[in-house]
Amino acid sequence: MEKAYAVPNLVTPNKPVIFDDNVCNGCDTCVEVCMSDVLMPNPEKGKPPIILYPDECFYGGCCVKECPLHDKGAIRLNWPLMQRVRWKRKETGEHFRVGMLNPPPPNTRPPA
Numbered sequence: 001m002e003k004a005y006a007v008p009n010l011v012t013p014n015k016p017v018i019f020d021d022n023v024c025n026g027c028d029t030c031v032e033v034c035m036s037d038v039l040m041p042n043p044e045k046g047k048p049p050i051i052l053y054p055d056e057c058f059y060g061g062c063c064v065k066e067c068p069l070h071d072k073g074a075i076r077l078n079w080p081l082m083q084r085v086r087w088k089r090k091e092t093g094e095h096f097r098v099g100m101l102n103p104p105p106p107n108t109r110p111p112a
Helices: 029-033 062-066
Strands: 017-019 075-077 086-088 095-097
Touching: 029 062, 062 075
Parallel strands: none
Antiparallel strands: 017 075, 086 095
């Protein structure tokens, strides 16, 4: 009997999601909720899923949001460079970005 292999399509320079192998338990919740079927279960039990089609990801974030270990850092979205929006508060020098874990409260000060 011949074996069939699935090999990731490496057409993009980055990965749409990044897994922490030490935290991810391979529950495959992200695989099930991914709307564009970017991920596939890892054949090794307890390992993070395989990113099979990275160029198909549209960065919806449902894989990250539904992960039961997201708060512990098992998975994070790796936004493309052009979509990484950052801003800085002049008063404190703090840097913020879209999609950060603990966003600051909104700025209620009226525009100048």
